[in-house]
Amino acid sequence: MQTNPIEWRDGELILLDQRRLPDTIEYLRLDTAPQVRAAIEDMVVRGAPAIGVTAAYGVVLAARAAYAESPTDWRDNVVAAIADLGEARPTAVNLRWALAQMQAALPNVDPVPTLLATAERIHRKEIAANIAMGEHGANRIAKVAGSGTSGRTHDGVAVITHCNTGALATGGSGTAFSVITTAYRHGQIAQVFACETRPWLQGSRLTAWELKQNGVPFELLVDSAAAYLMKVRHVDWVIVGADRIAANGDVANKIGTYGLANAARRHKVGMMVVAPTSTIDLATPSGDAIPLETRSSDEVLGLAAARIAPPGSAAWNPVFDVTEAGLIDVIVTEKGVIDLPNAAKIREHLQA
């Protein structure tokens, strides 16, 4: 019954519509690049790695249309489609990373086979990276729980996660989510707390759904309860994904991450960021240079179809925030673990 949230099948891109979860499981079939851009913009698919994979398939669709229209004059249209897809959302660097690979792969002959092979390679590598991150992160948790005094490894650790970082966000087994499920299978995890993640509720709608499917017990909490949770119940790690990691280790991630990192530091809870190396952008020197998306107020003023604030209310709706490297204990990529990340360690990690 369940297929993957992102799948290329019979010449179409099939996306699980994440806007309708967990109530409705509906797959959308896309066969044009503008449809793919709209799907990314409207959050049919979200999550930095998943956006990259989706956009790569979008280029295949653009190439097919352009080549069918003109087997000699298709290139400019494909390049334009790549530029258009790149504007779907601003923060996640994986989108631009995947598109750069697609652009670099453009052949002189019929581009469809080459581009499809490239998109599928990006997708396969994502899946492999997710598995590797899961193992690296779980090993790091086994090594020592938390960043300091609150550590305990004997009877399993308690973790908080934020937003959604599973298959829905990556097309593979996930980033932070993969660490949690891997560590859970290893018997390392005693308790998973998932923040609901307003306004889009990725936590309660998507992470809860994926945790259930993976048989991992959990408790949801409102985002504002996380700091207090660290005060009154034992927590070892906050484990989150990232939308972009700057060269100095500053991390852009879902709004709320910064507050979690503050509270984690105060309570000596470890702060772990899990993301593939494609999320690290050496061209962005620090978090200040990361373009952060602000979405429509409507996401805050309502929930699904329900309006929750009085008509005419204004809202500030930043989608992401930046957490400075100094608040992060560990970055996990498919290549391994960076403890107390800084610019030198990140450069070295990418070259290793």
Added chain:
Amino acid sequence: MQTNPIEWRDGELILLDQRRLPDTIEYLRLDTAPQVRAAIEDMVVRGAPAIGVTAAYGVVLAARAAYAESPTDWRDNVVAAIADLGEARPTAVNLRWALAQMQAALPNVDPVPTLLATAERIHRKEIAANIAMGEHGANRIAKVAGSGTSGRTHDGVAVITHCNTGALATGGSGTAFSVITTAYRHGQIAQVFACETRPWLQGSRLTAWELKQNGVPFELLVDSAAAYLMKVRHVDWVIVGADRIAANGDVANKIGTYGLANAARRHKVGMMVVAPTSTIDLATPSGDAIPLETRSSDEVLGLAAARIAPPGSAAWNPVFDVTEAGLIDVIVTEKGVIDLPNAAKIREHLQA
């Protein structure tokens, strides 16, 4: 058109049903004490001071029924009703404070006139205290913005508030809300940010509604964005109410307050707690001794009628948290201002 959220009229207690705001303005007419208890439990009325006023009128209704049933033997029934009303919600001490006054006022003759006079006095004093708190808090803001380096008074201050502390929460002009509207009328406030306050959305449903009615412009934000707001936009004060203040200055308030206080300290934003002296409980030595309510998971797993998490999900739903006195810069009561509160200053303040 608009009447007060709590009103005694023609022998009935009339409550604005806060569960249905801002979409529907509906008043419920209560004429028995069990109805009043249910209204407090189900959050027809909420907010520590408002609960106290409501319960006081509930005792009048209990006394009327008991005296009608037996003009000689009514006392035990009224005492039982007072005990029952006291169990409606555990955290706010104003409830028990108001009920203790009602119990102390019990006469030997027909209790209704005496108790109604007592309830009305509690209500009137609440209204007067709200006005006084508004002035004291606004004066404190005028004195110096924030707790330290971020202060600026010349072009108005920016404040964050959490939950709802206006007329709906008090029956008067509010606690923290009264400070904000008073300071706004004085031209001191440049910007008001209101946290939506999941799970019950007191911020987006109630505070937004009351700010609009008072002509105060505002922006709503999801709770998890508040820490980041302090990082990227100028904020001078976090101004909140309280459900109970322990003898040492620890403050129980809406879940999320503790995280806000953490972030405020990190960003040198002032932390102001506004509450009538009836909220201070000298019998509670510190925050550890305050009973904190945990409500149904359903409040987290859904919103209004909409389910947002998959069936069978668990949730942790603490309604309040405790912020230690060390994170609080100012407590404002109807008697004045306590800077950097501690046990000695609070004792002295109550005796002054």
